[in-house]
Amino acid sequence: MLLIIIIMLVILWRYVKPKQLKNLDISTRSPRSKFKSLPDYYSGNLRTISYFDYQTLKKATKNFHPENQLGMGGFGPVYQGVLNDKRMIAVKKLSNKSQQGESEFLGEVRMITSIQHKNLLRLLGCCSEGPQRLLVYEFMKNRSLDNIIYGPDDRFLDWNTRFQIILGIARGLQYLHEDSHIRIVHRDIKASNVLLDEKFHPKIGDFGLARFFPEDEAYLSTTIAGTLGYTAPEYAIRGELSEKADIYSFGVLVLEIISSRKNTDLSLPSEMQYLPDYAWKLHERSRIMDLVDPKLRAGGFIEKDVLQMCNVALLCLQQRPSLRPPMSEIVSMLTCKVKLTRMPMKPTFSGRMRCFDESSSSETAYGVFSSPLTIYSPQLAKSFSS
Numbered sequence: 052m053l054l055i056i057i058i059m060l061v062i063l064w065r066y067v068k069p070k071q072l073k074n075l076d077i078s079t080r081s082p083r084s085k086f087k088s089l090p091d092y093y094s095g096n097l098r099t100i101s102y103f104d105y106q107t108l109k110k111a112t113k114n115f116h117p118e119n120q121l122g123m124g125g126f127g128p129v130y131q132g133v134l135n136d137k138r139m140i141a142v143k144k145l146s147n148k149s150q151q152g153e154s155e156f157l158g159e160v161r162m163i164t165s166i167q168h169k170n171l172l173r174l175l176g177c178c179s180e181g182p183q184r185l186l187v188y189e190f191m192k193n194r195s196l197d198n199i200i201y202g203p204d205d206r207f208l209d210w211n212t213r214f215q216i217i218l219g220i221a222r223g224l225q226y227l228h229e230d231s232h233i234r235i236v237h238r239d240i241k242a243s244n245v246l247l248d249e250k251f252h253p254k255i256g257d258f259g260l261a262r263f264f265p266e267d268e269a270y271l272s273t274t275i276a277g278t279l280g281y282t283a284p285e286y287a288i289r290g291e292l293s294e295k296a297d298i299y300s301f302g303v304l305v306l307e308i309i310s311s312r313k314n315t316d317l318s319l320p321s322e323m324q325y326l327p328d329y330a331w332k333l334h335e336r337s338r339i340m341d342l343v344d345p346k347l348r349a350g351g352f353i354e355k356d357v358l359q360m361c362n363v364a365l366l367c368l369q370q371r372p373s374l375r376p377p378m379s380e381i382v383s384m385l386t387c388k389v390k391l392t393r394m395p396m397k398p399t400f401s402g403r404m405r406c407f408d409e410s411s412s413s414e415t416a417y418g419v420f421s422s423p424l425t426i427y428s429p430q431l432a433k434s435f436s437s
């Protein structure tokens with residue numbers, strides 16, 4: 052008799068439950084089922100995110116089809132997808148370097164979801180199944196800023212749009228550094244981490260991602276050389292991480308937006324190759340306006356505004372972290388609530404890190420840090436030597 056009951060229960064489990072589950076639409080699914088053994092995760096901000104099952108994300112991205120791959124970053128590939136209710140999403144499949152347990156992963160997701168601001172990309176939900184860890188973000192129609200400012204894309208951004216983008220990034224960073232309930236240093240401010248919605252409003256992506264990886268793996272990026280061009284010297288060389296490192300990267304990004312070029316471009320004449328260096332040289336010669344994207348001139352801008360923006364960028368690029376203004380001050384300067392009184396001082400030695408041994412013109416790992424200073428991250432060193 053007992054045996055018959057057990058067999059009936061097994062049949063019920065195998066054939067009835069999956070059907071019921073299939074009928075559940077993700078939009079109506081509560082995270083309760085996933086988190087019922089973890090009451091803590093069911094409270095607070097997790098109420099506002101969805102738990103997506105792997106099959107739903109597989110279907111939305113057409114089985115993670117290469118055609119749906121938006122890009123491949125240091126944390127793993129990103130796919131675009133469409134849910135049953137037609138909502139578009141971007142799915143980031145975290146690489147298995149993460150190796151985080153489920154409860155730790157869900158805790159970090161809860162933390163990131165609780166940080167919301169109009170200039171921060173929204174994390175809609177997550178998926179954790181077996182070794183798979185996926186993050187589901189709102190989809191941004193105009194993709195990332197790098198595609199427009201120096202990509203193959205021929206869309207043009209006029210001065211007002213560029214100004215609004217810079218201001219939005221500054222406000223997003225101000226929130227992360229100063230206003231959010233948890234202080235977050237982004238660590239990877241760069242053009243590909245600025246997403247643009249249909250109205251070209253900017254949202255900073257990838258904040259808090261380092262929390263999914265062990266500390267020495269956290270600062271890994273596929274475009275490490277590009278990322279290095281944004282990295283504050285004290286962070287790259289000594290591993291000193293603070294908000295000031297983001298402020299330095301913000302300064303580099305502002306120069307890129309004004310000039311429509313990458314921070315490092317070895318195809319240019321030598322004095323122009325490293326954007327912050329070049330900007331300092333032009334500033335000393337009182338020719339900083341030479342930096343401005345020539346196409347912007349056709350669209351028109353007020354020279355005083357562009358000059359002000361260049362000076363703010365140079366203040367962010369000060370060698371000494373303490374001389375870089377906090378984000379709230381930058382926002383005030385950009386919105387003219389505070390007059391720019393300080394003038395930027397040229398660094399005592401160049402802020403850029405030599406990615407190339409200039410005498411031989413060949414790429415060398417240790418040419419980058421040829422001084423007695425040591426490289427902070429062993430992973431960073433590995434990336435260069437490989």
Ligand SMILES: Nc1ncnc2c1ncn2[C@@H]1O[C@H](COP(=O)(O)OP(=O)(O)OP(=O)(O)O)[C@@H](O)[C@H]1O
Nearest residue numbers: 121122123124125126129141189190191195243272
């Ligand atoms: N929410 C999104 N909406 C639209 N496109 C996105 C979204 N998130 C990412 N992308 C696109 O996917 C690409 C890859 O993003 P990803 O963050 O993985 O790489 P990355 O920013 O180049 O490098 P890193 O891992 O160092 O941040 C981006 O360049 C962007 O174009």
Ligand SMILES: [Mg+2]
Nearest residue numbers: 124243244257
């Ligand atoms: Mg990114």
